Amino acid sequence: DAKTTQPPSMDCAEGRAANLPCNHSTISGNEYVYWYRQIHSQGPQYIIHGLKNNETNEMASLIITEDRKSSTLILPHATLRDTAVYYCIARSQGNLIFGKGTKLSVKP
Amino acid sequence: GAGVSQSPRYKVAKRGQDVALRCDPISGHVSLFWYQQALGQGPEFLTYFQNEAQLDKSGLPSDRFFAERPEGSVSTLKIQRTQQEDSAVYLCASSRRDFAGTGFLHEQYFGPGTRLTVT
Numbered sequence: 001d002a003k004t005t006q007p008p009s010m011d012c013a014e015g016r017a018a019n020l021p022c023n024h025s026t027i028s029g030n031e032y033v034y035w036y037r038q039i040h041s042q043g044p045q046y047i048i049h050g051l052k053n054n055e056t057n058e059m060a061s062l063i064i065t066e067d068r069k070s071s072t073l074i075l076p077h078a079t080l081r082d083t084a085v086y087y088c089i090a091r092s093q094g095n096l097i098f099g100k101g102t103k104l105s106v107k108p
Numbered sequence: 109g110a111g112v113s114q115s116p117r118y119k120v121a122k123r124g125q126d127v128a129l130r131c132d133p134i135s136g137h138v139s140l141f142w143y144q145q146a147l148g149q150g151p152e153f154l155t156y157f158q159n160e161a162q163l164d165k166s167g168l169p170s171d172r173f174f175a176e177r178p179e180g181s182v183s184t185l186k187i188q189r190t191q192q193e194d195s196a197v198y199l200c201a202s203s204r205r206d207f208a209g210t211g212f213l214h215e216q217y218f219g220p221g222t223r224l225t226v227t
Contacts, residue, residue: 043218098150
């Protein structure tokens with residue numbers, strides 16, 4: 001699976017949109033982009049995934065560039081409960097390969 | 109509905125002891141994964157089951173680690189002769205069948221993990 005690169009940390013004000021970037025310049029055509037998050041002392045939680053098209057669900061939106069070399073996870077109205085480590089994963093097989101992720105801190 | 113459960117949530121073992129960690133996946137989920145998460149790091153893959161078959165154990169760090177899922181449901185991760193470097197959170201995840209051939213892979217649902225501390 002392709003390696004992904006994320007900033008180690010980001011801050012966001014409560015109520016504002018949080019935009020988390022991810023670079024996956026070596027992604028191959030059959031690899032999906034997955035996002036998970038891990039709140040302190042909990043297991044990772046699935047957020048969203050996509051292949052080529054932008055995706056939206058009740059938790060977030062995923063914007064994938066046309067060349068698929070990068071993507072952005074958008075939390076439209078961040079709350080304090082969104083404080084977590086966010087992992088971007090390029091996946092083509094069963095097991096997930098996690099990096100260190102981005103620690104998002106939502107501040108009041 | 110019930111999610112993935114793991115027990116115990118916390119385990120303290122003396123170096124050299126054997127431990128067994130249990131995972132109860134979501135009912136009906138075919139695939140089951142074990143991950144190890146060291147402090148400050150992302151989870152790392154250990155092993156994967158599809159029903160009772162262990163299809164991938166490439167991530168197991170040594171032959172002291174053994175996993176089983178005899179009836180295709182509950183799984184146990186066993187660590188023999190624990191060492192201090194085994195201290196970590198052990199996460200279990202389950203998913204519906206992975207259709208790897210079509211490129212569509214179901215999301216994994218994780219349990220809360222078992223924090224193992226070896227003293």
